[in-house]
Amino acid sequence: MADVSGAVPGTRSSSTSTTSNASATIAKNFDQFLLLLTTQLQNQNPLDPLDTNQFTQQLVQFASVEQQIQTNTTLSALLAMSESNKVSDAVGFLGAKVVAEGSSTLFDGKTAEWNISTASNASRVQVEVLDVNGNVVYTDEISMSGTSAKYTWNGDLSTNGKAGQGIYRLSVRAFDENSKAISASTDIMGTVDGIDLTGSEPVLKIGDLLVPMSLVKTVTKQTATAPAA
Numbered sequence: 056m057a058d059v060s061g062a063v064p065g066t067r068s069s070s071t072s073t074t075s076n077a078s079a080t081i082a083k084n085f086d087q088f089l090l091l092l093t094t095q096l097q098n099q100n101p102l103d104p105l106d107t108n109q110f111t112q113q114l115v116q117f118a119s120v121e122q123q124i125q126t127n128t129t130l131s132a133l134l135a136m137s138e139s140n141k142v143s144d145a146v147g148f149l150g151a152k153v154v155a156e157g158s159s160t161l162f163d164g165k166t167a168e169w170n171i172s173t174a175s176n177a178s179r180v181q182v183e184v185l186d187v188n189g190n191v192v193y194t195d196e197i198s199m200s201g202t203s204a205k206y207t208w209n210g211d212l213s214t215n216g217k218a219g220q221g222i223y224r225l226s227v228r229a230f231d232e233n234s235k236a237i238s239a240s241t242d243i244m245g246t247v248d249g250i251d252l253t254g255s256e257p258v259l260k261i262g263d264l265l266v267p268m269s270l271v272k273t274v275t276k277q278t279a280t281a282p283a284a
Contacts, residue, residue: 144257145257148250150248151277152245152275153246153247153274154242154243154273156242156272157241157242157243159264160222161264162218164219164220166208166209167208168207169243169244170203170242171229171239171240172239173203173229173237174238175231177199177201177231178200180204180206180227180230181194181195181227181229181230182197184223187221191226192213193212206225208225225241227240246261247259248261256268259271
């Protein structure tokens with residue numbers, strides 16, 4: 056199960072500079088080759104002409120290398136276009152409500168919500184809410200009919216206090232009507248208020264919560280309410 060709270064942006068790399076340097080090098084070498092070839096042809100002995108097979112092979116090699124560089128240039132352009140599309144797609148998430156795979160979510164001081172899904176029909180579900188240090192701060196048991204349910208935590212602690220704002224994780228154990236354990240998973244939800252584009256994959260921000268874009272399952276755009284006339 057993915058834990059979105061631990062997302063750490065990676066590092067982007069670019070091949071544009073390498074391709075440009077390679078193009079400059081092959082162009083310089085090719086010019087030198089043509090200059091040398093021209094000089095040799097001008098000064099060749101008519102009775103003992105140059106072997107054309109040798110420089111023909113060299114021409115073929117230059118053409119092959121140049122073609123490879125052109126291919127790399129095209130791939131670099133396509134990669135840049137893909138990165139641009141990723142940025143555009145990520146920006147479209149701003150202000151949207153998303154549901155994503157994960158067990159850690161943001162408690163805003165009022166509520167935290169999770170969607171619980173089970174492999175088969177569950178009759179009861181035991182849940183534990185854990186803080187960022189892995190300490191269990193609250194336990195609960197809920198009834199469940201079917202294979203899905205929403206769990207809302209209002210910040211109550213087992214010590215009768217109230218939890219502070221922050222990121223909390225939900226641990227779930229589900230059982231069928233015969234008290235046999237069945238597998239369960241969780242999704243988190245929230246409104247995107249920021250985007251981190253420094254890594255190889257855009258990361259959505261829900262407060263302090265980081266959600267890799269690849270974990271998003273559904274997106275709901277918030278519609279603006281027209282002012283009353």
